[in-house]
Every structure is written in structure tokens, then in C-alpha cells.
Amino acid sequence: MTHQDRRDDAPGLNETGGPGFVARTPAVEVAHLRKSYGSVVAVDDVSFSVAEGEIFGILGPNGAGKTTTVECVIGLREPDAGTIRLLGLDPVNDRAELHEVVGVQLQESAFPAKLRVGEILDMYRTFYRNPADVTELAAALGIAGKARDYYRSLSGGQQQRLSVALALIGRPRVTVLDEMSAGLDPQARRDAWRLIEQVRDRGTTIVLVTHFMEEAERLCDRVALIDDGHIIALDTPAGLAARARGGKTVRFEPSAPFDEGLLTRLAEVTRVERDGRHVVVTGTGELVNAVILALHAAGVEARDVRLDTASLEDAYVRLTEERERPEEPRS
Amino acid sequence: MSDARALTRPRAPLAAFGAIFRNEARLVWRQPAGAIAAIGVSTLILVVFGELHTFQQPSSRLDGLSAFQIYIPILIAFSIGLLALVYLPGPLVAYREQGILRRLAVTPVPASWVLAAQLAVQACLMLIAVLIIMVVSVAFFGQHSPGNLGGFLLAVVLSVAALFAIGLCIAAVAPTSGAVRGITAAVLYPLLFFSGLYYPVQLMPTVMVDISHFTPLGAAVQAIVYPMFGEFPPALGLLVLAAYALVFGFLAKRFFRWE
Numbered sequence: 001m002t003h004q005d006r007r008d009d010a011p012g013l014n015e016t017g018g019p020g021f022v023a024r025t026p027a028v029e030v031a032h033l034r035k036s037y038g039s040v041v042a043v044d045d046v047s048f049s050v051a052e053g054e055i056f057g058i059l060g061p062n063g064a065g066k067t068t069t070v071e072c073v074i075g076l077r078e079p080d081a082g083t084i085r086l087l088g089l090d091p092v093n094d095r096a097e098l099h100e101v102v103g104v105q106l107q108e109s110a111f112p113a114k115l116r117v118g119e120i121l122d123m124y125r126t127f128y129r130n131p132a133d134v135t136e137l138a139a140a141l142g143i144a145g146k147a148r149d150y151y152r153s154l155s156g157g158q159q160q161r162l163s164v165a166l167a168l169i170g171r172p173r174v175t176v177l178d179e180m181s182a183g184l185d186p187q188a189r190r191d192a193w194r195l196i197e198q199v200r201d202r203g204t205t206i207v208l209v210t211h212f213m214e215e216a217e218r219l220c221d222r223v224a225l226i227d228d229g230h231i232i233a234l235d236t237p238a239g240l241a242a243r244a245r246g247g248k249t250v251r252f253e254p255s256a257p258f259d260e261g262l263l264t265r266l267a268e269v270t271r272v273e274r275d276g277r278h279v280v281v282t283g284t285g286e287l288v289n290a291v292i293l294a295l296h297a298a299g300v301e302a303r304d305v306r307l308d309t310a311s312l313e314d315a316y317v318r319l320t321e322e323r324e325r326p327e328e329p330r331s
Numbered sequence: 332m333s334d335a336r337a338l339t340r341p342r343a344p345l346a347a348f349g350a351i352f353r354n355e356a357r358l359v360w361r362q363p364a365g366a367i368a369a370i371g372v373s374t375l376i377l378v379v380f381g382e383l384h385t386f387q388q389p390s391s392r393l394d395g396l397s398a399f400q401i402y403i404p405i406l407i408a409f410s411i412g413l414l415a416l417v418y419l420p421g422p423l424v425a426y427r428e429q430g431i432l433r434r435l436a437v438t439p440v441p442a443s444w445v446l447a448a449q450l451a452v453q454a455c456l457m458l459i460a461v462l463i464i465m466v467v468s469v470a471f472f473g474q475h476s477p478g479n480l481g482g483f484l485l486a487v488v489l490s491v492a493a494l495f496a497i498g499l500c501i502a503a504v505a506p507t508s509g510a511v512r513g514i515t516a517a518v519l520y521p522l523l524f525f526s527g528l529y530y531p532v533q534l535m536p537t538v539m540v541d542i543s544h545f546t547p548l549g550a551a552v553q554a555i556v557y558p559m560f561g562e563f564p565p566a567l568g569l570l571v572l573a574a575y576a577l578v579f580g581f582l583a584k585r586f587f588r589w590e
């Protein structure tokens with residue numbers, strides 16, 4: 001049971017990409033997690049597993065149970081039921097070992113107002129066996145020039161970047177980031193995304209709580225959509241998006257009239273509609289190729305082809321709205 | 332599993348504690364109100380009283396001591412009380428309020444180390460205050476160093492323990508920094524009254540004297556004054572202090588919340 005050799009071959013995982021690498025021991029495994037505060041059930045029967053080297057997104061509306069879920073994973077809260085393993089460690093019983101291998105950025109964490117950025121970084125550095133280089137890390141997060149500044153003089157975005165730096169300072173094998181890009185301006189957000197990708201490329205597993213669709217779409221290999229304490233969907237961002245609209249659409253102008261049956265009998269196609277001179281085909285998979293090849297075989301050329309993919313945002317809105325319909329009274 | 336555990340042991344606990352302690356000390360240096368109040372004010376009062384001719388006269392109403400002499404243990408108790416009851420719980424509750432303790436709870440280092448570092452920093456300030464009071468009164472105002480040094484140290488250590496326990500208890504029950512200020516104001520001024528800071532306990536009615544001996548600062552003054560003049564501290568004072576340390580220490584441990 002050695003963990004360190006996995007880190008070395010972890011970058012190889014990225015070549016396969018996507019969700020295809022579930023065969024390995026998961027970095028994070030959550031099974032039937034349940035947590036309530038008094039009579040309010042925050043999380044109910046949540047199960048998922050995160051593969052090593054993966055960027056796993058947890059998405060959902062405010063109060064859906066995202067933060068409670070990750071707080072159980074990092075040992076800040078004790079689950080009422082269910083099991084959690086992070087690299088084989090139990091967050092409740094193996095706290096010290098767990099915190100050596102997991103780096104955390106909490107949604108609301110402050111530091112003493114009158115400590116300097118460098119002093120905070122140097123202090124957190126001593127907490128870990130094999131810490132990152134402080135200068136390098138500060139530079140990567142764009143706070144290198146701030147080492148002598150008091151924490152209270154930092155802008156919200158700079159405080160956020162310090163918080164992300166502290167999540168990475170112990171060279172964690174799993175990093176949990178809760179609303180990492182909240183308060184960052186668009187440029188800083190993009191810088192942070194690039195950094196997260198670099199960190200992943202070094203073999204670190206990342207669990208990302210967010211409600212920025214663009215962020216989840218850009219970074220996450222897979223996304224769990226949580227609403228009202230339940231996981232309502234778990235897929236790749238593209239997979240979720242495809243589900244939202246029943247797939248993607250191809251819109252084109254045919255060079256000549258053709259029989260619609262030509263397209264409707266293709267496995268990839270679910271619907272064919274006419275929109276003036278244009279034809280709109282809805283379907284899944286390699287839709288564009290299938291449509292163009294079929295038309296070509298019939299001697300028809302597709303002009304002005306436009307592929308329209310549903311976004312993760314469409315999926316999010318649709319899936320969370322579906323749950324809003326009153327199926328059962330909420331207690 | 333054993334090799335994985337060996338790998339995940341915190342790197343250098345001492346270095347980590349040292350780093351936390353250094354940062355807590357820096358914060359005291361940058362927000363010096365507590366240090367100034369506890370060390371500066373007590374030294375100032377000591378010097379002013381030392382310069383007053385009438386305060387240097389022994390008085391039969393003060394058990395044959397001079398007013399200056401009875402104020403030495405009172406100022407020591409004042410410094411210890413102020414730091415333990417105001418400047419110890421203040422930062423701890425603020426750290427809890429701001430999520431600083433919560434953030435530390437997800438590192439390999441226990442959040443309790445911040446508490447330990449705070450205690451260590453405040454203990455250093457108390458040590459400095461006691462040293463300055465003793466050195467100034469011996470060097471400039473003709474006093475002798477404590478006749479029973481062992482008894483003196485025991486009395487000071489027990490006083491510190493008792494007041495730390497009460498301060499931690501305040502930190503445990505106070506939900507906000509505002510509440511700390513309220514609780515402290517309600518607790519500190521009566522305790523200072525019974526220590527004799529405003530009016531000598533010896534001149535109070537007997538019932539007040541008895542009450543004083545059972546208050547933490549009153550007991551501290553009793554325990555410290557005897558060894559200064561060569562006697563071992565009275566058992567009652569030591570027992571009262573030890574009881575405060577144990578009871579409030581237990582309550583603090585029982586009710587302290589990290590978030």
C-alpha cells in the first residue's frame with residue numbers, strides 16, 4: 001500500500017483523458033454520505049468517486065450541500081452515515097495523515113489582519129513534510145510582490161490567491177478548492193485555471209466546488225450536479241450538456257432537395273426539422289460526420305454548416321429546474 | 332500501511348510550533364495595547380507610588396507594611412489578570428470568528444497549537460511584567476528580592492494557571508469578540524476591586540476581606556505577598572488558586588469550540 005509510486009505515473013493518466021480511467025484505486029471515494037444539521041438534511045445518500053489525476057467538479061445551487069460534502073471529505077465534519085476514503089484514509093480516524101496529503105481552500109477563511117503574506121506562507125510551509133517553494137508558488141499565483149504586505153491590505157482577489165497558494169503549499173496529492181475563483185477578476189480567474197491545470201498535470205487530483213459553468217466546462221473531467229442534498233447527475237461536462245438538449249444540433253443549407261428519411265434512419269440522428277432554406281438536425285455522437293457523409297452519398301452537399309452544442313449551463317438550468325417541480329413536500 | 336503512515340507524519344512539529352509562536356509574538360508586537368496596559372501601566376503605577384513619600388511609610392493598619400509594599404503583589408496580580416482575562420481570550424475568539432482556527436484544523440498541525448502559542452506568548456508577557464516590577468522595586472525603591480523565592484515562584488505560577496483557566500473559559504463561552512469585551516468588563520473590574528487595586532483590602536470590613544481571599548486575584552495577592560517577606564504562601568491562597576485552575580480548566584476544555 002504505497003501511495004508515492006502512483007504520483008510518478010499519474011501524468012500518464014491524462015493521456016487517456018476524460019472519465020475513462022476509473023479502473024485505478026480512486027483518490028476519493030464517497031459512499032452513501034448523509035449529513036444533517038438538526039432536522040435539516042444537508043446531504044443525503046451522496047456517492048461518487050474521483051480518480052487519481054482527475055479534476056472533479058461539484059456543481060449546484062447555493063445551499064445544495066456542496067460545501068457540506070467536501071467538508072466531510074476533508075474531515076471538518078463527521079458524517080451521520082456513509083463512508084469516505086481519501087487515498088485510503090478515513091477523514092475521521094486518520095485526520096493527521098489525511099491533512100498531510102490533502103490541501104484545502106475553504107470558502108471563508110481569513111488570516112490575522114496584521115500578519116504579512118510572507119509570514120503566513122512561511123508558517124504554513126512548516127506544517128508539511130515536503131512543502132512547495134514559497135517564492136515559486138507566490139509567483140505562480142501573482143502575489144510574489146506582496147510578501148511584505150499585511151493580509152488586511154490585500155484586495156479580495158489577492159486574499160483568494162493567497163488562500164489557493166496555502167492549499168497547494170504542502171504539495172498535496174489531493175486538493176479541494178471551494179469556490180476558488182470567487183472574487184477574482186476574469187484575467188485572474190484565467191490565470192488560476194491555468195495554474196490548476198499545471199497542478200493537475202503534475203499528478204494532483206483536484207476536487208473543485210464551483211458554480212461557474214465556464215470554469216467547470218473548461219477544467220473538469222467530470223462533474224457531479226448536486227441539488228437539495230442529492231446528486232442529480234454525474235457525467236462529463238459535454239455529456240451533461242448533451243443530456244440537456246437531447247444532444248447537439250447541426251444546421252445547414254442543402255444544395256438540393258432530399259428525402260428526410262435519409263437522415264432520420266441514421267443512428268446518430270434523433271430529429272430533423274426545416275427552418276426556411278435550412279435544415280436543423282438534432283442528435284448525438286459524431287453527428288456532423290454522419291450527416292455530411294449520408295448527404296454526400298446521396299449527391300447532396302451541405303453548405304453553411306453550423307454545429308450548435310448545448311452548454312453545461314443549459315444542463316444545469318434544466319436539471320435543477322426539473323427538481324423544482326413539486327414531486328414531494330420538502331420537510 | 333505502516334510505510335504510508337511513516338510518510339505522512341508531520342515534518343517537524345517543533346518548527347511548526349515555533350512558526351506559530353513567532354507569528355503570535357509578531358501580532359502582540361504590532362498590536363501592543365495588551366503589553367502596554369499590563370507592563371507599562373503597572374510599571375508606571377509602581378514608579379508613581381514609589382515616589383510618594385507617604386506610600387513608603389510602614390503602617391500598622393497595613394499589617395506593618397508600607398502602602399508601596401502592599402501594591403507590589405497587587406500590581407503583579409493586575410498584570411497577570413489583565414493579560415489572562417482580556418488579551419488571551421480576545422484573539423482566540425477572533426480567530427474562531429474569522430475561521431482562522433477552522434483553516435488550521437485542515438492542516439497536519441492541530442488547531443490547539445495556536446491556543447498553546449497564545450498561552451506561551453501571554454506567559455512571556457507576564458514573566459516580563461513580574462520581572463520589571465520586582466527589578467524596579469528592588470533597584471530603585473529599596474525593596475528586597477523575595478525572601479522565599481520558591482514560594483514566590485509557586486504562588487506566581489499558580490496565579491497564572493488560575494487566571495489562564497478563567498481566560499480560556501471566557502474564550503470558550505463567548506460567541507463573539509463583542510461578547511468577550513462584555514464578559515471581561517463584567518468580570519475584570521470586580522476582581523480587581525477584590526485584589527485591592529482601588530482600595531487596600533486590609534482596610535475593608537472583615538466580610539469583604541474573606542470574600543477577597545476566595546476571589547482569584549485576591550487569592551493571588553495573598554499567595555504572593557507572604558513569600559516576598561520570607562514566609563511560605565498560606566495554604567488557603569494556594570488551594571483557592573489551584574481550585575480555580577482545575578475547575579475552570581475543566582470547563583474550558585469541556586466547552587471550547589473550534590468553530
